[in-house]
Amino acid sequence: SQKIEQNSEALNIQEGKTATLTCNYTNYSPAYLQWYRQDPGRGPVFLLLIRENEKEKRKERLKVTFDTTLKQSLFHITASQPADSATYLCARGAGTALIFGKGTTLSVSS
Amino acid sequence: SQTIHQWPATLVQPVGSPLSLECTVEGTSNPNLYWYRQAAGRGLQLLFYSVGIGQISSEVPQNLSASRPQDRQFILSSKKLLLSDSGFYLCAWCPILAAKNIQYFGAGTRLSVL
Numbered sequence: 517s518q519k520i521e522q523n524s525e526a527l528n529i530q531e532g533k534t535a536t537l538t539c540n541y542t543n544y545s546p547a548y549l550q551w552y553r554q555d556p557g558r559g560p561v562f563l564l565l566i567r568e569n570e571k572e573k574r575k576e577r578l579k580v581t582f583d584t585t586l587k588q589s590l591f592h593i594t595a596s597q598p599a600d601s602a603t604y605l606c607a608r609g610a611g612t613a614l615i616f617g618k619g620t621t622l623s624v625s626s
Numbered sequence: 627s628q629t630i631h632q633w634p635a636t637l638v639q640p641v642g643s644p645l646s647l648e649c650t651v652e653g654t655s656n657p658n659l660y661w662y663r664q665a666a667g668r669g670l671q672l673l674f675y676s677v678g679i680g681q682i683s684s685e686v687p688q689n690l691s692a693s694r695p696q697d698r699q700f701i702l703s704s705k706k707l708l709l710s711d712s713g714f715y716l717c718a719w720c721p722i723l724a725a726k727n728i729q730y731f732g733a734g735t736r737l738s739v740l
Contacts, residue, residue, distance in 0.1 A: 548726045559716050559731030560670070567726075605670065609727050612658055612677055612720075613685070618669035 539606035628653035632732030649717030
């Protein structure tokens with residue numbers, strides 16, 4: 517089956533460090549991947565989209581990479597802050613819908 | 627600007643009771659609409675999506691149904707709730723001509739079936 521997986525359920529880092537979250541896919545080649553942020557009790561908020569022909573995308577302190585050889589996308593938050601603590605979801609397209617990974621909960625301690 | 631409204635924010639219902647959750651979108655026309663469920667410790671599960679009035683696609687066979695009576699209104703229903711229907715329900719919309727299905731979510735409804 518076509519899977520999208522975020523293998524780490526939780527990631528704990530110290531303020532100022534770079535957080536790196538992983539999204540892996542198997543048995544297909546997505547045309548794009550999306551990353552969302554979800555705060556507790558809230559709906560996800562779109563952050564970044566990266567296409568298969570783009571190696572890297574940046575937005576302020578956020579950077580996403582797409583490695584079609586490794587079948588993996590990495591999501592980086594540089595100079596992390598406690599306010600970055602949230603669950604981050606990756607998603608792949610499925611027709612007119614999206615399929616989401618289970619998410620990685622990031623905790624940034626001061 | 628576009629906004630999405632979802633209500634109620636929280637709901638406690640007994641097993642066997644009916645359910646109706648409503649979602650409306652303002653500031654856009656003919657959006658794609660989606661219902662997701664997020665159970666504790668699990669990811670977002672796509673339940674239904676709609677590309678137009680009266681057009682509903684079901685992703686997972688279950689105790690729930692969806693309807694789209696108006697262009698910007700999406701309703702999630704059940705005739706008889708089960709304990710397993712508990713979870714966080716999210717409505718989302720996507721512009722019909724959006725690049726790559728970027729979705730915008732409502733605030734969610736926390737449903738507890740007791």
